[in-house]
Amino acid sequence: MKTETENNASELNNYSFCLFRLPEEGGRVLWEITNSCNYSCNYCIFSAERGRIPGELTTEEAFEVLEGLKSRGFTHIKFTGGEPFIRRDMLDILRRSRDLEFIVDISTNASRITGDMASELNEIGLNMVHVSVDGHNRELHERARGQNTYLPTIRGLKYLVDSDAYVRIGTVIFKGNEKYLEEMVQSGASLGADEIIFSYMEPVGRSKDDYSLISNKPIEEVKDALEQLAQKYQDKIKVNYSFTEKPKQCESGICPAVNKFLYIDNLGRISPCTWVVEKYPQYRTEKTVKTASFEEVMDSEPIKSYLSYIEHNKIRGCPVSRR
Numbered sequence: 541m542k543t544e545t546e547n548n549a550s551e552l553n554n555y556s557f558c559l560f561r562l563p564e565e566g567g568r569v570l571w572e573i574t575n576s577c578n579y580s581c582n583y584c585i586f587s588a589e590r591g592r593i594p595g596e597l598t599t600e601e602a603f604e605v606l607e608g609l610k611s612r613g614f615t616h617i618k619f620t621g622g623e624p625f626i627r628r629d630m631l632d633i634l635r636r637s638r639d640l641e642f643i644v645d646i647s648t649n650a651s652r653i654t655g656d657m658a659s660e661l662n663e664i665g666l667n668m669v670h671v672s673v674d675g676h677n678r679e680l681h682e683r684a685r686g687q688n689t690y691l692p693t694i695r696g697l698k699y700l701v702d703s704d705a706y707v708r709i710g711t712v713i714f715k716g717n718e719k720y721l722e723e724m725v726q727s728g729a730s731l732g733a734d735e736i737i738f739s740y741m742e743p744v745g746r747s748k749d750d751y752s753l754i755s756n757k758p759i760e761e762v763k764d765a766l767e768q769l770a771q772k773y774q775d776k777i778k779v780n781y782s783f784t785e786k787p788k789q790c791e792s793g794i795c796p797a798v799n800k801f802l803y804i805d806n807l808g809r810i811s812p813c814t815w816v817v818e819k820y821p822q823y824r825t826e827k828t829v830k831t832a833s834f835e836e837v838m839d840s841e842p843i844k845s846y847l848s849y850i851e852h853n854k855i856r857g858c859p860v861s862r863r
């Protein structure tokens with residue numbers, strides 16, 4: 541079984557309160573490289589849209605951001621969307637990221653992945669390809685993700701598995717699939733995925749304040765069930781979960797955003813973190829590399845004021861966590 545290279549600082553030092561896994565050395569970037577998508581999932585956290593989105597970064601501008609992130613010591617990038625492979629230059633951006641020795645993960649619905657693309661991705665050397673699948677059958681998956689989304693995703697996933705990529709299935713627990721945890725683990729294993737990671741559907745983005753599909757299944761109950769499944773299926777697939785829970789009390793830990801974690805949106809605006817910008821949009825830059833250098837964007841007022849907000853208010857632990 542391929543292993544995903546991961547040195548996980550969160551557990552090792554004072555970042556266990558952070559909702560993101562952080563590397564011991566360097567830092568992680570979550571980059572929403574496009575907001576365009578060919579799917580319209582009910583609960584899309586980024587409310588992705590169909591069609592071309594004006595104002596998104598060009599290939600050259602994306603390369604400039606990569607150089608800037610490198611010079612600031614960031615080491616890990618997770619590209620997400622929308623659907624990243626909607627961009628015709630996505631393979632070029634991934635290649636440049638690897639040339640700069642970033643450890644690269646990508647989140648995709650896999651519907652645009654062909655056999656040839658999967659082989660190219662393998663040559664590029666991604667750390668992990670995260671494919672979103674929310675059910676062990678078409679009916680369940682499409683209840684969350686919309687019609688005609690299951691078969692194209694499974695086809696793309698199979699190309700990735702055949703190309704020897706490290707494939708992680710990302711499954712969002714919602715009212716419809718919460719009682720099929722084992723069936724989804726079995727399905728993931730039979731598809732040849734290396735890992736399946738569960739998270740909870742959140743009432744944010746396109747389903748902001750819409751609780752119709754939100755699961756009320758207690759976290760501890762789901763954790764117990766998943767830990768048993770992790771044992772039972774350990775020879776077939778890695779079973780994991782990532783739940784946004786109340787932060788553990790943390791006297792000393794300071795939010796790692798800006799120095800060890802960054803979120804870049806599809807227009808190139810930089811924020812300390814996805815959860816911060818959702819709650820405090822004033823901490824997102826309006827400046828982007830379209831009008832300023834990467835360093836000028838990082839030194840702009842919104843970023844500086846977030847760091848002083850954390851410092852002057854002596855905030856310890858995660859300033860935004862929920863549940």
Ligand code: SF4
Binds near residue numbers: 794861
């Ligand atoms: S606000 Fe800070 S501590 Fe909380 S999830 Fe974001 S980066 Fe982590």
